[in-house]
Amino acid sequence: MTTSPSDQTRPRQASATDEGYQKDLSRRHVQMIAIGGAIGTGLFLGAGSRLQIAGPSLAITYAICGICAFMILRAMGELVMYRPSSGSFVTYAREFLGEGAAYAAGWFFFLNWAMTGIVDITAIALYIHYWPIFGHIPQWLIALGALVVVGAVNLTGVRYFGEIEFWFSLVKVLTLVIFLSVGGYVLLSGTHVGSYTPGLHLITESGGIFPHGVVASLMLIQGVVFAYAATELIGIAAGECENPRKVVPNAVNSVIWRIVVFYVGSVALLVCLMPWSAYHAGESPFVTFFHKLGLPAADSIMNFVVLTAALSSLNSGLYSTGRILRALALGGSAPQAMSKLNRNAVPYVGIGATLFIYLIGVLMNYLYPTQIFEIVLSISSLGILGTWATILLCQLRLHRAIKQGRIARTGFAMPGAPYTGWLTLAFLVMVLIMMAFDYPSGTITVGSIPVLALIFYGGWLLLKRNDDEAES
Numbered sequence: 001m002t003t004s005p006s007d008q009t010r011p012r013q014a015s016a017t018d019e020g021y022q023k024d025l026s027r028r029h030v031q032m033i034a035i036g037g038a039i040g041t042g043l044f045l046g047a048g049s050r051l052q053i054a055g056p057s058l059a060i061t062y063a064i065c066g067i068c069a070f071m072i073l074r075a076m077g078e079l080v081m082y083r084p085s086s087g088s089f090v091t092y093a094r095e096f097l098g099e100g101a102a103y104a105a106g107w108f109f110f111l112n113w114a115m116t117g118i119v120d121i122t123a124i125a126l127y128i129h130y131w132p133i134f135g136h137i138p139q140w141l142i143a144l145g146a147l148v149v150v151g152a153v154n155l156t157g158v159r160y161f162g163e164i165e166f167w168f169s170l171v172k173v174l175t176l177v178i179f180l181s182v183g184g185y186v187l188l189s190g191t192h193v194g195s196y197t198p199g200l201h202l203i204t205e206s207g208g209i210f211p212h213g214v215v216a217s218l219m220l221i222q223g224v225v226f227a228y229a230a231t232e233l234i235g236i237a238a239g240e241c242e243n244p245r246k247v248v249p250n251a252v253n254s255v256i257w258r259i260v261v262f263y264v265g266s267v268a269l270l271v272c273l274m275p276w277s278a279y280h281a282g283e284s285p286f287v288t289f290f291h292k293l294g295l296p297a298a299d300s301i302m303n304f305v306v307l308t309a310a311l312s313s314l315n316s317g318l319y320s321t322g323r324i325l326r327a328l329a330l331g332g333s334a335p336q337a338m339s340k341l342n343r344n345a346v347p348y349v350g351i352g353a354t355l356f357i358y359l360i361g362v363l364m365n366y367l368y369p370t371q372i373f374e375i376v377l378s379i380s381s382l383g384i385l386g387t388w389a390t391i392l393l394c395q396l397r398l399h400r401a402i403k404q405g406r407i408a409r410t411g412f413a414m415p416g417a418p419y420t421g422w423l424t425l426a427f428l429v430m431v432l433i434m435m436a437f438d439y440p441s442g443t444i445t446v447g448s449i450p451v452l453a454l455i456f457y458g459g460w461l462l463l464k465r466n467d468d469e470a471e472s
Helices: 004-018 027-038 046-080 088-096 097-128 139-156 158-187 214-218 221-230 233-240 244-273 286-292 300-331 346-367 372-403 417-436 440-445 449-471
Strands: none
Touching: 004 440, 027 158, 027 233, 027 300, 046 088, 046 214, 046 221, 046 233, 046 244, 046 286, 046 300, 046 417, 088 097, 088 158, 088 233, 088 300, 088 346, 097 214, 097 300, 097 346, 097 372, 097 449, 139 300, 139 346, 158 372, 214 221, 221 417, 233 244, 233 300, 233 372, 233 449, 244 286, 286 300, 300 346, 300 449, 372 440, 417 440, 440 449
């Protein structure tokens, strides 16, 4: 079988994204990155308001969106087994979809984490302000301090990123394990939670599984699915892992049962411990439960947990954008300076570019300390959808190449491919359509797509013009 010149150059371009990186992430680091990416503030804080909308059927909604997240992870897993790369989906998009797709995917990803990071540093400041001892410190100063600490960790070396991410993720996991253990004991022993007697009767007596109808639960999908954002980070981490082809399959497969236990199990347990109507927006349902149980420090403990979740997200955002921007630069889809590594094998220019965007977030904390969430949060959802769609499209191309015999089997095939890939893509399109009907934030976000497309296209033309001038 012969190969075209373009086929011969693609593996070289793909592997170039890993040149110079240190393989300092261990198995426990990668496993916790996978777990941590699947558990965020969407569960710890968002479940309260979502229970008000969907009631017990929220567990079903989490399960449906969890299946989507798992399929995206399996698609990423097969791509990693084909060729581990810190460039992740940018590298795969370059090989299977072309440089234009790699450019769009990478900058959509950067858009997501740039917006998410601004929200994270704002959240960190708000969570720290919760404790009166820190109330006199300006919100912007706390945000700046968090940025300095996390930035220093990322610039020092990947091993330090992996270590701090391990402990951040461990806090989230232990919190949920404690809740499930205590809640399970309360349910089985019949211990009263305030004035309520735990049991399945709390569901049947409060309107059943769908107290507000099936449509209300379905409409919640377009918000719940983003609770699983960051699960794709395992693909980036694989490029700096000691033995990715051995570690990644175990880490990916473990995510599905953790989704079932932590998301679906937690919500199912919550509605059996107290009526769904007892949980409220603005307060973590876990805090509500522990307060009713008589634990006075529940709110402070949970505030610490969500603080670590926000720090974890900020930490992951800096790590991943630095690697993705470097992958873009090596393919000519970002300024060449972003391909540089420091003596610790860290893409410091790319991380510095993200830090600059986050500094704008610090400034916005100073100017608009209360409106910052609404300004940027909805825009990040487009970046998430774009990244996930790219992963699925690349896996579909990989699957076709394997079927045609042009690429060897990876040993970690996506279940049900290619049909599951197309179904998951259709699911993402449905989420985008549902966002358009979520007025005003979702409508504005979807309406901004043509504007973003023009900006991206303008950037593409500028980069290509600079490349042509450099060659001439």
